[in-house]
Structures are given as C-alpha cells and as structure tokens.
Amino acid sequence: MIEQEEKQKPLNFFQDSGGKKGILAWITSTDHKRIGLLYLYSLSVFFLVGVTLGLLMRLELINPGKDIVEAQTYNGFFTLHGVIMIFLFVIPGIPAVFGNIAMPLMLGARDVAFPKLNLLSWYLYIFGAALALSTLLVGKGAPDTGWTFYAPYSIKTGTNVTMAVFAAFILGFSSILTGLNFLTTIHRMRCEGMTWFRMPLFAWALYATSWIQLLATPVIGITLLMIAAERTLGVGLFDPTLGGDPILYQHLFWIYSHPAVYIMILPGMGVISEILPVFARRRIFGYTAIVYSSLAIAFIGYFVWGHHMFTSGMSGPARIIFSILTFLVAIPSAIKVFNWLATLYKGSIDLKPPMLFALGFIFLFLIGGLTGLVSGALATTVHLHDTYFVVGHFHYVMFGGTGFAFFAAIHYWFPKIYGRMYDIKAATRNFWIIFGGFNVLYFPMLWAGMMGMPRRYYDYLPEFHIPNIISTLGSWIVAFGIIMMIITLVKGFRNGKPVGKNPWNALTLEWQADSPPITENFEELPVVTEGPYEYKS
Amino acid sequence: MxxxxxxxxxxxxxxxxxxxxxxxxxxxxxxxxxxxxxxxxxxxxxxxxxxxxxxxxxxxxxxxKIILTIFLGIVLLVFLSFIVLTFVDYSFRTTAI
CATH class of the missing domain: 1.10.287 (Helix Hairpins)
Structure with missing residues (x-):
C-alpha cells in the first residue's frame, strides 16, 4: 500500500530531471532548488580557492621577510583572495544559495517569478568567475591592486586589471538579476494568507537586500567601466596627471561597495532570525522591529560609504557627516542583536549545530560591529586606518558574520535539501574547531593593528612577529575545521539517516514540504493563517 | 483629462x-x-x-499606477543623496584650496 502511494507521489527535485540526463539535467534546469544547488557547489569551489589563497598569505606572513613567495605574487594573492571571497562567495552566498532554495518554499510558492532569468544569473556568475580566475593564468598575471582597484594605481599597473574589473562587472549583472527576481517573487508570489507581516524574516532580509542589489550595483558597473575606459582610451577621469581625481574613484567605488556590505550581512541576519526561534522554542522577540531594522540598515547603508575614505584627503565637513551617518547605522544593527537576545531569554535552548553557528554569529558579529565603531570614529580611525585592525574588523563581520550565517544555514536546511541528517556530534565538534580557530586567527590581527602593523604589506617589523605566528596557527585550525565540516556534510549526504518533513519542528512553510521537496514544492499550495514563529513557549 | x-x-x-x-x-x-x-x-x-x-x-x-512613481521617486532620492554627499566633499575641498 505504502509503495503504491509512493508511486503516485510526484518525484522530488533530485529524481525529476526534466527528461534530461547527467549534467544537462542540472545546467538547463530552471527549478529554483536545482539552481540553488548549482550555486552552492560552484560557490564552495571558489570559497576553497579563496581559503587556499588566504592560507598561503598567512604562511608567507609566519616570519618577517620572504618565506614562500615573492612580493609581487603576494600582492596578487591578496587581491585575488579579496576578489574571490567578496564577489564570488560573500556577496552572492546566502541569497543565491539559500534565497533560491528556501525562499520560494517559505513563501508557499512553486518557484521564483522568473525561473529562466534565475538560470541566466547563474551563467553570468560562472562566466564572471571564470574571467576573474583566468587573470591568474593569462597576460601579465593577477591584478596587484587589492580588491578595491583604487585609482590611479589601477590605471597604471601592467597586471590584468581590465579583465578582473570586467569580471566584477559581469558578476554585478548576475547580482542585479537575482535581486530583481527576488523582489518580484516576494511582491507577487506569496501564498494565500501570507500578508507582508506574516512573512518569515529571512524573506524580509532578502527583500531589503534585493533593493540594494538593484539600486547600488549599477554604480559599480559604471565605475568599473570608467576604469576600463581610462586604461584603454586614456580618458582623464581618475588619473591626476590627466586632470582626473582619484578620490572621485573612491567615492564611486564605495557608493556601491559599502551598501554591498549590507548585501553580505543582511541575508545572514535573516538566517539567524529563522534559526533562533526554532532552537529556543520561542516566538521571535520584536518581529516588526527586526523587519524595520532590516529596511533601515538597507536605507542608511546607502549613505555611509565615506567612512572608507577618512584618511584619503576628503574634506573635513564631509568626514564629520559620514562619521555621524556611520554611527546611525549601528542603531538598527543593535536593535536586531537585542531582539535576538530577548528571544533567547527563557527559551528552551537546544544547542544543535545550526543554533551553535547562529550563536557564534552573534558573538563574532558583535566584535565585528564594535570594532567597526572604533574605525568609524574620526579620531581613532587616523591611527587604525589601513592597519591589521581593519583586516581583523572586517573578517569578524564578513567571516564571523556572513560566513558563520552561511554555515548555520547549511546545517539548518541540509535535511530539507537532501532528506538526510548529518552526524550531529561531528558537526558540533566541527563548530567548536572553526569557532576556536577563527578567534586564534583574527583576534591577533586586531592586536597587531593596534600596535600599528600596516595591511597589504609583504613584510613586517620584528615586533609584530608573535601575533603573526599565532594568527597563522589559527588559519590552520580554521582550515582543518572547514575540511572536517565538509567531510561531515558529504557523509550526511551519502549515508545520513533519512528524515521526515520537519526534523527541527519548525513552523515556516518550507518544513511542510517533503524532504527533499517535490519539483513544484507543494502538491497543494499552503494557506497561512498565523505568523511564522508562533511557538508555544 | x-x-x-x-x-x-x-x-x-x-x-x-x-x-x-x-x-x-x-x-x-x-x-x-x-x-x-x-x-x-x-x-x-x-x-x-x-x-x-x-x-x-x-x-x-x-x-x-502611482506606486510606480513612488518607487521611482525613492530611487531618485537615493541617487540625489549620492550626488549631494559627494559634492559636500568637493565643495569644501575647493574652498579650502
């Protein structure tokens, strides 16, 4: 009987290949879950390339002077490490993977609004990524400008800047299309009864993110084209010898790249807002405040770009305005953190791996956020600008924040995606290795930066030796933890215990779908009658 | 009309x-x-x-529909802010020189 019933059931999205075979069934699929997985696998490869470059940089810095590579190679390493991690992993990471896989399910929709456009976004992503990586292999080598491509050096250097800039331009298109798709999906495809304020907070976070992707990304596109025009045609936009202004480049670059920081962190915050109520068995505290804080972060985030330029020669009044605006953006961020903590209060906390990574996020993001305020204050930033303090700060935000949220998300939605559970004990151990290693790796950077060690330098003075040794040791611990995490997840995928629809007893709609979900997500579209976090505490 | x-x-x-x-x-x-x-x-x-x-x-x-004009208005406002804030820097820099 059961077998008969199962035969009548629609195929899940792994089984339903749309009549195609092998890799074609994947790279021509317009199913949002398959596209999400395409992103997951390709992103993971690029992430590992970025990690390898980071490890090589840390190895080079274990002692003063030359250890493994020449200075020029080191410059290429840190540029590509930044380009890969920012443009190929952190920016697309959570929206492209988990936004694609989970968001339509959470909204009770059958797919995103424009499935073909969704696939095109992935193709653009792969094309941009291939172009970025090929700068290593062709021409005069990887760009050595840092991921920010600051003019006038980026105009003058003989390395492959034009190609890398073009890669970032293509990746921007991918980002814009994903944003457009998600905005339309959220506006038009919510199931019956899902009003705006019954929408899960992850979807709200993606909504705010998508607006940034749509409005800010074109600015970087134009800026990068201006760099290319200046390099190839000699137009005097940024080069002072041609009458251009290098600070104009910094303005244009950061008009996009600072809002992009919120493209990176907002979806991560959305993931945390999903996980905490499930594993604390509590209704989320301050749902509306979290929604508005997401929108406020997205909005204020447009106006704080100048804090990257405090020591660039920008005028005094502009510096004061940007510093005040920077402090303003801390308010909605803090609202989120306080609401998360209040959600935990008196909850029945279950320290499963997704919850551990979520708590790790809060702890590390707090350090990242507070060190951000130190860098955003005009007096202290003069001392700390372009030191390892800033490197430590943004790794606490980007890796400790977005990276940990990504790991939390994969551990949270893994049973939904694959229909199997990983080894909880091993995953818990992996969390502690990564969390411990993370702090050994990045905390000494804050310390070295306070002592005045400049960033992006190939060599350093002997007084910075100890923090650098500790930091390099930390990099090995983190790398070991990441390898163990991958092994645990792959083992879970192959031999994990099959799970039902809802192993975490969560209330959002994706947990009403099968694990793995069927091709069109639901046999019958759900009807929503209450909010997504009505846990009876 | x-x-x-x-x-x-x-x-x-x-x-x-x-x-x-x-x-x-x-x-x-x-x-x-x-x-x-x-x-x-x-x-x-x-x-x-x-x-x-x-x-x-x-x-x-x-x-x-008016909602489209409102969306466009918000976008223009954001864009205007980019220009104003950038020019706050430029105008004061020019005066200082």
Whole structure:
C-alpha cells in the first residue's frame, strides 16, 4: 500500500530531471532548488580557492621577510583572495544559495517569478568567475591592486586589471538579476494568507537586500567601466596627471561597495532570525522591529560609504557627516542583536549545530560591529586606518558574520535539501574547531593593528612577529575545521539517516514540504493563517 | 483629462519633443557660461527635467499606477543623496584650496 502511494507521489527535485540526463539535467534546469544547488557547489569551489589563497598569505606572513613567495605574487594573492571571497562567495552566498532554495518554499510558492532569468544569473556568475580566475593564468598575471582597484594605481599597473574589473562587472549583472527576481517573487508570489507581516524574516532580509542589489550595483558597473575606459582610451577621469581625481574613484567605488556590505550581512541576519526561534522554542522577540531594522540598515547603508575614505584627503565637513551617518547605522544593527537576545531569554535552548553557528554569529558579529565603531570614529580611525585592525574588523563581520550565517544555514536546511541528517556530534565538534580557530586567527590581527602593523604589506617589523605566528596557527585550525565540516556534510549526504518533513519542528512553510521537496514544492499550495514563529513557549 | 487615455496624442508628443530640444539648447548655452560651482548643478537639473518629461510622457509613467512613481521617486532620492554627499566633499575641498 505504502509503495503504491509512493508511486503516485510526484518525484522530488533530485529524481525529476526534466527528461534530461547527467549534467544537462542540472545546467538547463530552471527549478529554483536545482539552481540553488548549482550555486552552492560552484560557490564552495571558489570559497576553497579563496581559503587556499588566504592560507598561503598567512604562511608567507609566519616570519618577517620572504618565506614562500615573492612580493609581487603576494600582492596578487591578496587581491585575488579579496576578489574571490567578496564577489564570488560573500556577496552572492546566502541569497543565491539559500534565497533560491528556501525562499520560494517559505513563501508557499512553486518557484521564483522568473525561473529562466534565475538560470541566466547563474551563467553570468560562472562566466564572471571564470574571467576573474583566468587573470591568474593569462597576460601579465593577477591584478596587484587589492580588491578595491583604487585609482590611479589601477590605471597604471601592467597586471590584468581590465579583465578582473570586467569580471566584477559581469558578476554585478548576475547580482542585479537575482535581486530583481527576488523582489518580484516576494511582491507577487506569496501564498494565500501570507500578508507582508506574516512573512518569515529571512524573506524580509532578502527583500531589503534585493533593493540594494538593484539600486547600488549599477554604480559599480559604471565605475568599473570608467576604469576600463581610462586604461584603454586614456580618458582623464581618475588619473591626476590627466586632470582626473582619484578620490572621485573612491567615492564611486564605495557608493556601491559599502551598501554591498549590507548585501553580505543582511541575508545572514535573516538566517539567524529563522534559526533562533526554532532552537529556543520561542516566538521571535520584536518581529516588526527586526523587519524595520532590516529596511533601515538597507536605507542608511546607502549613505555611509565615506567612512572608507577618512584618511584619503576628503574634506573635513564631509568626514564629520559620514562619521555621524556611520554611527546611525549601528542603531538598527543593535536593535536586531537585542531582539535576538530577548528571544533567547527563557527559551528552551537546544544547542544543535545550526543554533551553535547562529550563536557564534552573534558573538563574532558583535566584535565585528564594535570594532567597526572604533574605525568609524574620526579620531581613532587616523591611527587604525589601513592597519591589521581593519583586516581583523572586517573578517569578524564578513567571516564571523556572513560566513558563520552561511554555515548555520547549511546545517539548518541540509535535511530539507537532501532528506538526510548529518552526524550531529561531528558537526558540533566541527563548530567548536572553526569557532576556536577563527578567534586564534583574527583576534591577533586586531592586536597587531593596534600596535600599528600596516595591511597589504609583504613584510613586517620584528615586533609584530608573535601575533603573526599565532594568527597563522589559527588559519590552520580554521582550515582543518572547514575540511572536517565538509567531510561531515558529504557523509550526511551519502549515508545520513533519512528524515521526515520537519526534523527541527519548525513552523515556516518550507518544513511542510517533503524532504527533499517535490519539483513544484507543494502538491497543494499552503494557506497561512498565523505568523511564522508562533511557538508555544 | 489625459489620465483617462493611455495613448498620447501626436500634438502632445510634438510638444514634448520641442521641450526636449529647447532644454538641450539651454544645456549647451549654459555650458558656455562660467557658472563655477553651479555648472554641474545646472546641467544636472536640466538633465533631470528632461528625464522627467521622457518618463512621464514617452514612458507613460504619468498614466500608470502611482506606486510606480513612488518607487521611482525613492530611487531618485537615493541617487540625489549620492550626488549631494559627494559634492559636500568637493565643495569644501575647493574652498579650502
């Protein structure tokens, strides 16, 4: 009987290949879950390339002077490490993977609004990524400008800047299309009864993110084209010898790249807002405040770009305005953190791996956020600008924040995606290795930066030796933890215990779908009658 | 009155075209004058009016739902803030020099 019933059931999205075979069934699929997985696998490869470059940089810095590579190679390493991690992993990471896989399910929709456009976004992503990586292999080598491509050096250097800039331009298109798709999906495809304020907070976070992707990304596109025009045609936009202004480049670059920081962190915050109520068995505290804080972060985030330029020669009044605006953006961020903590209060906390990574996020993001305020204050930033303090700060935000949220998300939605559970004990151990290693790796950077060690330098003075040794040791611990995490997840995928629809007893709609979900997500579209976090505490 | 029509008449289109040509002539004329700090402001203001006319008539925004105008307004506001904040830097830098 059961077998008969199962035969009548629609195929899940792994089984339903749309009549195609092998890799074609994947790279021509317009199913949002398959596209999400395409992103997951390709992103993971690029992430590992970025990690390898980071490890090589840390190895080079274990002692003063030359250890493994020449200075020029080191410059290429840190540029590509930044380009890969920012443009190929952190920016697309959570929206492209988990936004694609989970968001339509959470909204009770059958797919995103424009499935073909969704696939095109992935193709653009792969094309941009291939172009970025090929700068290593062709021409005069990887760009050595840092991921920010600051003019006038980026105009003058003989390395492959034009190609890398073009890669970032293509990746921007991918980002814009994903944003457009998600905005339309959220506006038009919510199931019956899902009003705006019954929408899960992850979807709200993606909504705010998508607006940034749509409005800010074109600015970087134009800026990068201006760099290319200046390099190839000699137009005097940024080069002072041609009458251009290098600070104009910094303005244009950061008009996009600072809002992009919120493209990176907002979806991560959305993931945390999903996980905490499930594993604390509590209704989320301050749902509306979290929604508005997401929108406020997205909005204020447009106006704080100048804090990257405090020591660039920008005028005094502009510096004061940007510093005040920077402090303003801390308010909605803090609202989120306080609401998360209040959600935990008196909850029945279950320290499963997704919850551990979520708590790790809060702890590390707090350090990242507070060190951000130190860098955003005009007096202290003069001392700390372009030191390892800033490197430590943004790794606490980007890796400790977005990276940990990504790991939390994969551990949270893994049973939904694959229909199997990983080894909880091993995953818990992996969390502690990564969390411990993370702090050994990045905390000494804050310390070295306070002592005045400049960033992006190939060599350093002997007084910075100890923090650098500790930091390099930390990099090995983190790398070991990441390898163990991958092994645990792959083992879970192959031999994990099959799970039902809802192993975490969560209330959002994706947990009403099968694990793995069927091709069109639901046999019958759900009807929503209450909010997504009505846990009876 | 025109809100009831989705097809803009030839006469209106011609007037819009004339307005765009006149505004272009003004842009070129103003560029010849030495307005110093105001040069960019004036050029951007004229360009904004021209874009507004194109959006309203040629792209039918005037005859569409108000929500689209509101969304566009927010985008323009954000864009305007980019320019204002950047020029806060430039104008004070110029004075200092």
């Amino acid at each position: 025109e809100k009831n029509h989705h097809i803009v008449g030839y006469i209106t289109n011609i007037w819009v075209w004339v307005a765009l040509v006149v505004l272009t002539i003004i842009t070129i004329t103003v560029a010849e004058l030495d307005l110093q700090m105001l040069t960019v402001t004036v050029a951007l203001a004229i360009a904004t009016v021209k874009a507004g006319v194109v959006l309203a008539y040629f792209m039918h925004l005037k005859f569409d």
